[in-house]
Amino acid sequence: MSSDAPGNVLFVVMDTVRADHLTPYGYDRPTTPGLADFATEATVFEEAVAPAPWTLPVHASLFTGLYPSQHGADQENPYLEGATTLAETLSAAGYDTACYSSNAWITPYTHLTDGFDDQDNFFEVMPGDLLSGPLARAWKTMNDNDRLRTLADKLVSLGNVAHEYFAGGEGADSKTPAVVDRTKAFVEESEDWFAFINLMDAHLPYHPPDEFAAEFAPSVDSAAVCQNSKEYNSGARDIDDDEWADIGSLYDAEIAHIDAQLTRLFDWLKAEGEWEETTVIVCADHGELHGEHDLYGHEFCLYDPLVNVPLVVKHPDLDADRRTDTVELLDLYHTVLDALDVPGGEPAAPGETAVARDPTRSLLSPDYRAFDGVDDPDPGQAAAPDGTYGFVEYSRPVVELKQLEEKAAAAGIDLPEDSRFYARMRAARRPDAKYVRIDRIEDEAYRLDDDPGERRDLVDGDDDVVRATERTLATFESRVGGAWAGATDADVTDDAVADMDEEAQERLRDLGYLE
Numbered sequence: 001m002s003s004d005a006p007g008n009v010l011f012v013v014m015d016t017v018r019a020d021h022l023t024p025y026g027y028d029r030p031t032t033p034g035l036a037d038f039a040t041e042a043t044v045f046e047e048a049v050a051p052a053p054w055t056l057p058v059h060a061s062l063f064t065g066l067y068p069s070q071h072g073a074d075q076e077n078p079y080l081e082g083a084t085t086l087a088e089t090l091s092a093a094g095y096d097t098a099c100y101s102s103n104a105w106i107t108p109y110t111h112l113t114d115g116f117d118d119q120d121n122f123f124e125v126m127p128g129d130l131l132s133g134p135l136a137r138a139w140k141t142m143n144d145n146d147r148l149r150t151l152a153d154k155l156v157s158l159g160n161v162a163h164e165y166f167a168g169g170e171g172a173d174s175k176t177p178a179v180v181d182r183t184k185a186f187v188e189e190s191e192d193w194f195a196f197i198n199l200m201d202a203h204l205p206y207h208p209p210d211e212f213a214a215e216f217a218p219s220v221d222s223a224a225v226c227q228n229s230k231e232y233n234s235g236a237r238d239i240d241d242d243e244w245a246d247i248g249s250l251y252d253a254e255i256a257h258i259d260a261q262l263t264r265l266f267d268w269l270k271a272e273g274e275w276e277e278t279t280v281i282v283c284a285d286h287g288e289l290h291g292e293h294d295l296y297g298h299e300f301c302l303y304d305p306l307v308n309v310p311l312v313v314k315h316p317d318l319d320a321d322r323r324t325d326t327v328e329l330l331d332l333y334h335t336v337l338d339a340l341d342v343p344g345g346e347p348a349a350p351g352e353t354a355v356a357r358d359p360t361r362s363l364l365s366p367d368y369r370a371f372d373g374v375d376d377p378d379p380g381q382a383a384a385p386d387g388t389y390g391f392v393e394y395s396r397p398v399v400e401l402k403q404l405e406e407k408a409a410a411a412g413i414d415l416p417e418d419s420r421f422y423a424r425m426r427a428a429r430r431p432d433a434k435y436v437r438i439d440r441i442e443d444e445a446y447r448l449d450d451d452p453g454e455r456r457d458l459v460d461g462d463d464d465v466v467r468a469t470e471r472t473l474a475t476f477e478s479r480v481g482g483a484w485a486g487a488t489d490a491d492v493t494d495d496a497v498a499d500m501d502e503e504a505q506e507r508l509r510d511l512g513y514l515e
Contacts, residue, residue: 005316005364008278009336010183010269011196013062014258015055015103016203016298018287019046019310021255029216031255034263035282035312042280043318043363047431048311048327049390050286053298056105057393058285058329059112059198063087065333065344065355067379067393069480073110074395080111084347084354086333087194088115093342096190100182101198102175115348116196120182174201174209176261184268194336199261201254202288204229204297208253216256217249225250229297230403233421236411244291251290279339280314281332292453299400300420302427302436303454307392315339317364326369326430328380328390331361338362360387383428383476389469391476392427428473435459435469437477445470 019025023032024039025046051061056078057068063085064071073080087097099106099116106112106121113119176199183195201208205227208217225246231237239247262282269275287305289295298306311327313335337344337357345356359365360374360381369387371377380391401421408415415421423440432449445459445466458466 005339005341006277006279007192007340008187008274009194009339010265010278010280011062011194011332011336012262012280012282013059013196013198014202014255014282014284014310015198015200016286016288017255017258017284017310018305019284019308020305021252022310024312025310029252031216031252032259034259034266037263038266038280038282038314039312039320041320042312042314043320044322045311045313045327046322046324047390048283048309048329049392049429050284050307050309050329051391052393053286053302053306054394054397055103055198055285056110056112057395059106061330062285062332063112064353065330065358065361066353067330067391067480068395069393070353070379073112075398075400076395078105078110080114082352084349084352085112085115086336086344087113087196088348089337089344089346089354090194090340090342091115091117092346092348093340094192095340095342096186096193097195098183098186098190098193099196099198100179100186101196102179102200103198103203106198118186174257176201176258180261180265183265187269187272187274192340194340198285199258201258202251204288206247206250206254208250209257212253212256212260213250216253217246220246220249222250226296228407229299230400230407232296233300234404234408234411234415235413236407239291239296248290251288279336281311281335282313283311283329283332284309285329297400299397300423302392302394302425302434304429304434304448304452307427307429313363315364324431326388326390327363328361331363331368334358334361335363338364379476379479382479383472388430389472389476390429391473392425392429393480394425396422396424426473426477428469428476430469433463433465433469435466435473437473443470 021027021031023030023036024044050058052058052068057074060071060073060080061068064080064083066083068074071080071083087099091097097116099113099119101121104121179197179199183197186195187193207222213220213222225243226232226237226239232239266275269278286298286307287309288298289303289305292305293301293303295301309329333355334357338359343357345354347354358374359367360370362368371381371387372385374381380389383389383391404421405415418440420438420441423438425436425438427434427436432447434446434448436444438444443459444457446454446456447458447463447465448454
């Protein structure tokens with residue numbers, strides 16, 4: 001890292017944005033002219049790998065430097081505990097820290113915002129003080145007690161209905177302008193700072209602002225197309241080619257709105273003299289499927305449109321260039337520490353795991369991904385000493401699974417338990433190949449160099465690269481601890497409710513589940 005390196009970091013996550021819908025990645029629609037301009041002074045990474053295909057475990061990895069099965073934050077345990085966060089480390093080092101997002105997973109309730117001096121989730125359905133209060137305690141109690149799992153499922157269902165209602169149609173509005181405004185206000189009041197923002201426009205449902213709908217989806221009625229991925233995935237709803245095209249156009253309009261707001265923020269940083277003093281990281285946490293492999297959304301698989309994500313980084317030690325070497329998003333934890341010259345590794349509380357800065361995982365280091373010399377390698381470093389592989393983990397998606405079951409049941413459809421919907425998955429990916437371990441159906445394997453659409457499954461073949469990828473995944477699995485433990489569902493009894501504290505019970509009464 002240069003001695004005259006920037007003293008600030010702006011970290012932007014474009015939630016649910018596919019790389020192949022962005023101008024810097026060759027998309028033929030002008031969705032992101034601002035990002036294209038930014039890319040001319042930054043490094044564009046073409047082979048960035050997300051550690052999971054959805055928000056919570058990815059952000060937990062970004063904030064801890066740990067793989068999902070190490071930090072344990074997933075839908076079977078929807079909160080980050082026992083790990084010191086990047087924000088806690090930077091705050092302790094004297095940096096001003098802020099997190100602004102409209103994603104319901106990035107809240108005090110999940111502990112992902114621990115350590116940020118200022119945070120706002122801009123969540124439409126439930127305010128932050130509730131997410132960190134009675135509802136958080138109710139959810140945690142239910143997830144920690146097998147007998148209460150059914151009540152937890154009921155809350156999930158209610159939350160899904162509320163989200164569909166409040167985020168849909170004419171009542172919806174983007175929180176991204178407010179996120180940008182809050183970020184500007186934070187920067188104005190700060191000296192050395194770390195600002196993390198998550199922009200949710202490209203997450204379902206798609207109801208883009210009129211200006212961008214007129215440009216990218218001029219004849220599309222967003223209330224008429226299928227905006228619920230579970231209806232399609234369950235088999236309760238079909239989508240033809242024309243409707244997929246309309247959905248894609250709405251998606252593009254949402255991405256264009258993100259780009260316009262990011263450009264507004266970047267232009268303001270330049271006008272305020274902050275740009276040259278700021279390391280800027282822009283990525284997606286995961287992508288989205290629009291009918292590929294007969295799936296909609298970002299659940300139930302580890303295909304590349306979900307896990308090969310966009311990543312663009314500006315820093316004086318990085319050339320304005322394109323790179324095709326493997327990058328893992330959890331490397332960004334170390335990159336931020338490196339950019340701000342903070343060693344890390346000091347627990348914020350006794351007994352917590354705190355990951356120290358590792359130069360072999362910093363994009364700014366000449367030793368980046370030279371894992372063969374690491375004294376105490378993490379599971380990924382041990383499995384792939386040459387640094388060519390990224391690793392992905394996917395625990396059972398209990399929230400989406402509950403919604404999927406409801407949509408299927410309403411349509412009279414039985415979902416087989418031996419299907420991808422109930423499966424846990426892990427993958428090893430390098431630029432030319434991927435192997436996916438799946439616990440309820442056959443594994444999958446692909447040569448990405450000549451089959452980027454992952455249509456020809458080579459799991460039963462004798463391809464040498466595929467076999468090497470499988471062996472690498474097996475080593476990662478052995479180092480990270482094998483498969484996830486099973487989650488047990490059980491009936492709720494009146495006695496089970498007594499295990500909850502009074503505030504949690506009162507919250508359930510408010511929601512109509514207790515009398």
